[in-house]
Amino acid sequence: MTKAKALVITGNGTNCETEAAHACKLGGFDEARIAHIAELLTGEVTLDDYHFLNLTGGFLDGDDLGSAKAQANRLRYAAVEGKEERLVDQITRFIADGKLILGVCNGFQLLVKMGMLPALGGNYLNQTATLTYNECGRFQDRWCYLKVDAASPSLYTRGIEGGVYLPVRHGEGKFLVDDAKTLEAIETKHLSCLKYSDKNYTAASMEFPENPNGSVNAIAGICDETGRIMGLMPHPEAFVHRTQHPRWTREELPEEGEGLIFFKNAAKYVKENF
Numbered sequence: 661m662t663k664a665k666a667l668v669i670t671g672n673g674t675n676c677e678t679e680a681a682h683a684c685k686l687g688g689f690d691e692a693r694i695a696h697i698a699e700l701l702t703g704e705v706t707l708d709d710y711h712f713l714n715l716t717g718g719f720l721d722g723d724d725l726g727s728a729k730a731q732a733n734r735l736r737y738a739a740v741e742g743k744e745e746r747l748v749d750q751i752t753r754f755i756a757d758g759k760l761i762l763g764v765c766n767g768f769q770l771l772v773k774m775g776m777l778p779a780l781g782g783n784y785l786n787q788t789a790t791l792t793y794n795e796c797g798r799f800q801d802r803w804c805y806l807k808v809d810a811a812s813p814s815l816y817t818r819g820i821e822g823g824v825y826l827p828v829r830h831g832e833g834k835f836l837v838d839d840a841k842t843l844e845a846i847e848t849k850h851l852s853c854l855k856y857s858d859k860n861y862t863a864a865s866m867e868f869p870e871n872p873n874g875s876v877n878a879i880a881g882i883c884d885e886t887g888r889i890m891g892l893m894p895h896p897e898a899f900v901h902r903t904q905h906p907r908w909t910r911e912e913l914p915e916e917g918e919g920l921i922f923f924k925n926a927a928k929y930v931k932e933n934f
């Protein structure tokens with residue numbers, strides 16, 4: 661059987677790479693390699709050797725120009741040393757090969773600003789949305805209830821009943837779209853797979869602090885139409901064990917944290933399809 665291989669990109673200010681790689685291993689990947697972005701740009705590491713690309717959280721380029729904007733330009737336009745291709749050509753091939761990309765927080769901002777989400781009509785290099793300053797005007801560091809759309813094509817949220825409880829920590833998490841048509845397409849295709857909600861996961865919420873940033877339609881995460889590419893502001897890699905839960909000493913909790921399912925689903929998909 662193929663070895664399921666995950667790649668986590670680090671460098672220029674990411675700070676969740678170790679947790680993301682740990683979550684990949686716990687979720688069932690045989691290998692989780694942390695690579696500096698420079699290793700991709702020099703051609704020492706190539707995406708073709710992996711199945712699951714993790715774009716992780718942090719403060720890429722210090723959030724200058726807006727979170728993840730500089731890295732979005734870097735990934736879209738930088739050449740790979742000694743090769744006739746740009747890094748974006750490798751990413752486009754990665755997607756065409758049926759592989760998986762998960763962007764968390766800064767990684768979600770990166771995917772959106774590269775144009776890779778929501779990628780309506782399969783156009784992966786067309787920016788139609790953004791993530792900008794939280795409506796409250798402050799950085800938010802708190803735990804949120806996230807309602808899952810069971811009709812979404814996202815492979816990561818498969819099997820989740822109701823919703824998940826995960827931490828957020830961001831200053832620029834407000835999801836916005838360029839026009840009403842984009843939002844309508846996102847909703848009718850069920851690409852808005854995660855929404856900030858009340859604690860019973862009954863309804864999406866625009867109320868602060870349930871919705872920590874004022875995202876349009878309470879959107880916390882979206883996927884593309886294939887369900888293989890997903891981005892979300894909350895951090896699934898930060899809740900893979902019960903001791904990461906804020907009330908773990910007071911509540912009876914299962915051993916496994918609620919975020920691990922994202923990585924288990926990704927590993928299962930890779931093992932079934934490669």
Ligand SMILES: NC(=O)CC[C@H](N)C(=O)O
Pocket residue numbers: 716717718719720723727764765766767829830831832833
């Ligand atoms: N945790 C993160 O990845 C934060 C992303 C970004 N630096 C922000 O503050 O919005």
